[in-house]
Amino acid sequence: MTALPAPLMLRIASAEKVAADIHSFELRAPSGEDLPTFTAGAHVTVRSPNGSLRKYSLCNDPAERGRYVIAVKRDPAGRGGSVDLVDRTRAGDTVEVSAPHNAFELAGKAPSFILVAGGIGITPLMSMARSLNGEGRRYTLYYLTRSPEHTAFRDALQGADFGGKVVIHHDDGDPARAFDLWPILEKPSAAHVYCCGPRALLEAVRDMTGHWPPAAIHFESFIDAGAAARPGDKPFGVRLAKSGDRFEVPAGVSILEVLRSRGHEAPSSCESGTCGTCRTRLVSGEADHRDLVLTEDEKATQIMICVSRARSPEIAIDR
Numbered sequence: 001m002t003a004l005p006a007p008l009m010l011r012i013a014s015a016e017k018v019a020a021d022i023h024s025f026e027l028r029a030p031s032g033e034d035l036p037t038f039t040a041g042a043h044v045t046v047r048s049p050n051g052s053l054r055k056y057s058l059c060n061d062p063a064e065r066g067r068y069v070i071a072v073k074r075d076p077a078g079r080g081g082s083v084d085l086v087d088r089t090r091a092g093d094t095v096e097v098s099a100p101h102n103a104f105e106l107a108g109k110a111p112s113f114i115l116v117a118g119g120i121g122i123t124p125l126m127s128m129a130r131s132l133n134g135e136g137r138r139y140t141l142y143y144l145t146r147s148p149e150h151t152a153f154r155d156a157l158q159g160a161d162f163g164g165k166v167v168i169h170h171d172d173g174d175p176a177r178a179f180d181l182w183p184i185l186e187k188p189s190a191a192h193v194y195c196c197g198p199r200a201l202l203e204a205v206r207d208m209t210g211h212w213p214p215a216a217i218h219f220e221s222f223i224d225a226g227a228a229a230r231p232g233d234k235p236f237g238v239r240l241a242k243s244g245d246r247f248e249v250p251a252g253v254s255i256l257e258v259l260r261s262r263g264h265e266a267p268s269s270c271e272s273g274t275c276g277t278c279r280t281r282l283v284s285g286e287a288d289h290r291d292l293v294l295t296e297d298e299k300a301t302q303i304m305i306c307v308s309r310a311r312s313p314e315i316a317i318d319r
């Protein structure tokens, strides 16, 4: 079983259903003491009773020192960790939780923020909105969900703190009724854009912000190598140009995981193709890019090894 670095053993102080298939968990230290601090956009990794590790964004205000609040989507089509956490834990249980880590941090100097959430992607943006409320900074939160019943935090978002800063849109599952973000993103401004949600929403925002400064656009998703796998993925070879080592990368396993399993150190953070930490120079071969970081120009010479694969039988990378 994979070990979490210096895990915290936290008590589930409360667990409740907050929307269709979304469950909120309040986690506290059994002794009641303060928890390690976090910043808006941070996530923790939680071990489910079946041993699975899943990342969940913290959605409460970072100013709160005594608790972490996460919201978990119970997705029967997922890999089972979240269903297990929802179905097999209850208030009073203890769970293993990593210290918070942030790969989706608010830009300190931005004059304003455009927050775009799709479904369960609201969680890190909820913490950001709460933090920005506390600091009196400008933002608008666009929260896109299927229906009112699928909308977590509805009551909180109707509170005075959020007045005039939140747009909630329901599409009833009909793509023809999707919210049109283009009028908001058409003209670049000094704002920073933060987007978290399903892959289609991330890609839509990426496509609509190609003319913005890249440093002003931020994405978060918890697609890992397994979840990013596509039907028809094939094994390929990866050659390390510096050491000359060559490894096979099986379907369903990332280059990053293969390198680590062979004792190579490789920095990473999000492991979902959104933060840029694992950026590696592509020496030869054709990559199958699956990240949301690289520009079209960069794709010829770089690869994000946490999610991207190869179209050619072999690629060489600068390691």
Ligand code: FES
Residues within 6 Å of the ligand: 267, 268, 269, 270, 271, 272, 273, 274, 275, 276, 277, 278, 279, 291, 293, 304, 305, 306, 307
């Ligand atoms: S670790 Fe974040 S993009 Fe690869």
